Structure formats: C-alpha cells, structure tokens
Amino acid sequence: MPQSPSLREQRRWMTVAAAVTVVLILAFAFYLLRLVILPFGVAAALAFLAAPLVRRLQKQAGWPHWAAALIVYLGYFVLIALAGTGTALYLIPEISSVVSRAPQITEHLLTVAFRGPQLHALGQTFYARTLSQSAVREFETLVRDPAKLIFAGIESISGLVGFFLTIALLGYFLFQGPELARGVLWLVPPKHRRRARVLAAEVEPVVYYYVRGLIVIVAYAMIATGLVTGLILHLPHAILLAIAVGLLESIPMVGPALALILLGFVVAEHATPALLFGFGVFAAALRLSIDNLIGPIVLGRYVMLPPPVIIFSFLAGGVLFGFVGVLLAIPTAAAIRVVLADLYGDRRTLNLLRQGEMALRQEAPG
Numbered sequence: 001m002p003q004s005p006s007l008r009e010q011r012r013w014m015t016v017a018a019a020v021t022v023v024l025i026l027a028f029a030f031y032l033l034r035l036v037i038l039p040f041g042v043a044a045a046l047a048f049l050a051a052p053l054v055r056r057l058q059k060q061a062g063w064p065h066w067a068a069a070l071i072v073y074l075g076y077f078v079l080i081a082l083a084g085t086g087t088a089l090y091l092i093p094e095i096s097s098v099v100s101r102a103p104q105i106t107e108h109l110l111t112v113a114f115r116g117p118q119l120h121a122l123g124q125t126f127y128a129r130t131l132s133q134s135a136v137r138e139f140e141t142l143v144r145d146p147a148k149l150i151f152a153g154i155e156s157i158s159g160l161v162g163f164f165l166t167i168a169l170l171g172y173f174l175f176q177g178p179e180l181a182r183g184v185l186w187l188v189p190p191k192h193r194r195r196a197r198v199l200a201a202e203v204e205p206v207v208y209y210y211v212r213g214l215i216v217i218v219a220y221a222m223i224a225t226g227l228v229t230g231l232i233l234h235l236p237h238a239i240l241l242a243i244a245v246g247l248l249e250s251i252p253m254v255g256p257a258l259a260l261i262l263l264g265f266v267v268a269e270h271a272t273p274a275l276l277f278g279f280g281v282f283a284a285a286l287r288l289s290i291d292n293l294i295g296p297i298v299l300g301r302y303v304m305l306p307p308p309v310i311i312f313s314f315l316a317g318g319v320l321f322g323f324v325g326v327l328l329a330i331p332t333a334a335a336i337r338v339v340l341a342d343l344y345g346d347r348r349t350l351n352l353l354r355q356g357e358m359a360l361r362q363e364a365p366g
Contacts (some may be wrong), residue, residue, distance in 0.1 A: 003058070032298050035158075039166040045328060046076065046206075047173035049211055069174040075172065094240045102139075106132035195342075203338050207331040213295075214250055220294050221259075221286065222246030226283045233275060235266055249290070256287065309333060 050072045059069035098105070110128035113115055118127045173180065188196045225245040229239030244262055248255040260283055267279045317329030 035162075039162050039169055041175050041328065043166050045170035046170050047177055048175065049208070050076075051177065052208065054177070065178065069177070073174050080167075090239060091243070094237050098237065100238075103132055103136045104270055106135055117223065123319060199339055199342055202342065203335045206334050206338055210331045210334060217290060217294055218246045218250050219248040221290065222290075224286055225263075229263075229266075233267075233278050233282070235270065237266070241266060256290075260287075267294055 054065070054068045054072055057063045057071065058065060061068075063071075064315055110131055118125055119128065120126075123129050172345060185193055187296065222242045222245065226238055226242030229235040229241050241263065245259040246258040248262070251258070263279065263283065313329040313333040317325030317332070319325070
C-alpha cells in the first residue's frame, strides 16, 4: 500500500533529524578524541593521495601491491628527509636571524608607522625605540616563563610521538589499503554497500583533484614569490617568505590576507617609493593570477561551496585539529556535499561534478 505524502514527509524529517543527531555526536566525539584521531587522519589522507599512483604502478608496470606501496612509502621518506634537511640548513638559521634582529625590525616598523622616530598623541610622546625595546622585553619574559617552557616541552614531545606514529600508520594504510577499505565497507549494511561503493567513487575524484589543484597553487605562489622578492624586489629571506606565502595560500580566504600582511611588514622594514610600487604591482598580479587564472583552471568545479560554508569549515577544522584541520577542512566539506547531493537526489550537483572530473581527466597528461 503506497504511503501518503504526509507520512513520507514525516519519515523524511525523521531521517534528517537522525542524521543531524549522528553528526553532532560524531563531532563531539571527534573533539574529545581529536589528538588521538589526528595521526590516523593525516596518515589516511597521505595514503589516499598516493592511492592513484599505487594503482597506476600495479596496472601499468604490473607490480604487486606491496612493491608499489613500498616505492610510495620510500618516496614519502625522501620528501620528509628533504624537508628536514632544508629546515635544518636554511629555515632555522633564517628564523634565528630574524629573531636576533627583532628589536631593530620592530623599531623600524614603528618609525615607519609614526612617520618619524616619535609620535605625539593624547598629550604624550611615544618613542619608537623605547616602545620596541619594551615589546621585546615583554616577549622575552613570556618566552622564559617556566610554565610556558614546560608546556612547550610537553607539546614538542607529543608532536614527536605523533610524527612517528603517523609514519608507522602510513605504512599500514599503504600496504593494507585494500583490506582496510573492505573492512570499512563491511561496516555498511549489506543492502547499502553497492551505493556506498558508488559514493566512494564519486567522492574520490573530488578530494583528489582539489588537493592536486591546491598543491599547484601553493607551488605557483612559492615560485612567484621567491623569484619576485629575491630577484626583483631584493628583499631579505626571500626563500623563507616564499615558503610562508605558499603555505598561507592553502588556507582559503584568510590565508592570502595574512600573506599580504606578512609581505607588507617585510617591505615596511625597507620601505622606499620604488619598493612600495613594486610590492603593490606584485601583490595585485599574484592575487589576480591565482583568483582568475590558476585557481579556476586547477580547481575546476570541485569547490562548489559558498563562502560562509568555507569559512565555517576551516574554522571548525582549525579548532579541532589545528593547521592540519584547516588543510583538510575544505576537501572534507566538498566530500560531504557529494554525499548529501546523492542522499537528497540532487542530480544537478552530481552531474556538474562528473563534468568537471571528465574535463580534468582530459586535461591530465597520459
């Protein structure tokens, strides 16, 4: 006997209420266990990103799964070694140099802001040198606080343990990926497993191509910033600035603004009319090229999320998992959109995603 419209509507709202309840419970559980979940999430994300390469090595080179996974695992070790070497040989000395010159940098910034070595306001005279020395002393007092030193030591040990745990878990996810995927699918009720496979196939390209596009944007921002700040504007610490600007570009909406502020502080330290003009041209060209050329080409239709959803996603990700949560927030939100589009029967959204996937596959080499 067919159900009446009112009964169907009631069942639909009950389903929505149950789904919202489950989401809230999971969010609360994620918050309580966020430090435990973080290494698993990072390792799973790294293995997920490498899955297409593992499958390609299996299919085209005829390698067994364990051999393809081993090559990828060793590749990650090479990348980590290169990053660690670069940090030890360049980033740490550069950061130490900036910290040692903090009083001079602060004084110069205040002098530029005051348009001179002193500022008369509210019946008082403020001196750039005195304010910079006071700011540096306050910072040193905070840094040398024993409670903060103990907390920093605990955080460092926790981070080191989490790093090695992530490396170990990455091996499990790479070598036992198919078995783990079948285990997750086993949790789905048998009558819904076929639909779950279809949804997984829909979600995978959304996340994969978004991350691939994000890597292209970050690399472009790093290269452009390094070349312009080092070879044209002749700013100090050009490589450090390039890395910082590139990483900030991975944070939607807020990251580019922070990158602009960071570059502005460095430019202010060495302010000249020519430097200010060159900085303005470069900032405008970088923003226009990413927002109107590089971003639309490499991201395509995959980030079909309104700005409020993007802001909420990376804020929630940052609260739960810090910087890593910010990086994973947008692809996670995009994946949830795909699942909800299928659940609600929104074929228009799914068709747009499939069209974007087909276009990106045609553009991809090989």
